[in-house]
Amino acid sequence: MDEPTIPGLTVKTPRTPQQMSADIPAMPVVAMRVMRELADPRTTAKKISDIISVDQAMTSRVLRIANSPVFGVRRKITTVADALVLMGFSAMKGLVITVSTRGIYRHAGMLEQLLWEHSVGSAVASATIARVAGGWPPDEAFVAGLLHDIGRAVFANLYRKDYEVLFQYLYNHNLPRSALVALEERYFGMSHMDVGKMVVAKWNLPEDILAVVSHHHIKSLEDLKALPKPWPVAVVGLADSACRHLGVGMREPDTSGPLYNSPFAEFLKLSAEQVAGILEQTLELFESEKATFEM
Ligand SMILES: [Fe+2]
Ligand SMILES: [Fe+2]
Incomplete structure (x- = not known):
């Protein structure tokens, strides 16, 4: 690292891959539960919507995005259960990941x-x-x-x-x-x-x-x-x-x-x-x- 140094840069010893991986934020707990549930072939819309509904903030964010024209659903979605029926489980997975990602930024x-x-x-x-x-x-x-x-x-x-x-x-x-x-x-x-x-x-x-x-x-x-x-x-x-x-x-x-x-x-x-x-x-x-x- 004896290249011309960039003024103002303070990093001396960068994180090792192990440290980096440990420092990456974990997925929020509710999101993790949803992902686990979605991976279970016996899951039901009711189970998933029960898990998400516990988290008020996540629920309102999921609903807000679900109604965006980006996802192309024409009917108004007012509950998580609606979103699951109208958009499907895979789209719900995407919504939950999207909401979880925001925290990192x-x-x-x-x-x-x-x-x-x-x-x-x-x-x-x-x-x-x-x-x-x-x-x-x-x-x-x-x-x-x-x-x-x-x-x-x-x-x-x-x-x-x-x-x-x-x-x-x-x-x-x-x-x-x-x-x-x-x-x-x-x-x-x-x-x-x-x-x-x-x-x-x-x-x-x-x-x-x-x-x-x-x-x-x-x-x-x-x-x-x-x-x-x-x-x-x-x-x-x-x-x-x-x-x-x-x-x-x-x-x-x-x-x-x-x-x-x-x-x-x-x-x-x-x-x-x-x-x-x-x-x-x-x-x-x-x-x-x-x-x-x-x-
Ligand atoms: Fe890019
Ligand atoms: Fe890139």
């Missing part, structure tokens, strides 16, 4: 707010892309989009000032985002993808999310095609690029990376018009719905 720093907006924007874009490209339920795409950069939120939480210093450095020097990954590895001993994988393991999240968290920075079509789960990675990778181009969750739009001719768009076989339509819908939905996800 809640430390109110400027960076966490931007990261949260980037996550919600990527979630909305992922659901929109899944609707256009098919091949993946939009509610699952939403959650994967929301979580793709969860490792960055954990860094912002645990290294606080230092992660902001890194960010400021990138911004001031106009560096590409690949530089962020290199800086994370150099100063924190691991990338936000590595940390994301630890969150997936600790929270026991599905494999699609693991694929997305691990590979959303992939750069070539060949590498993408070689993955065991290329489709979710392409959907969220495109969503991430779309948000950068739109400037969603960023101080200003960044159009330096590929979008229309990205490996993601190519893999999903989306035309330039389709991608343009996705950008438009994403921006519209994000603007109208971002307050819903402030929770």
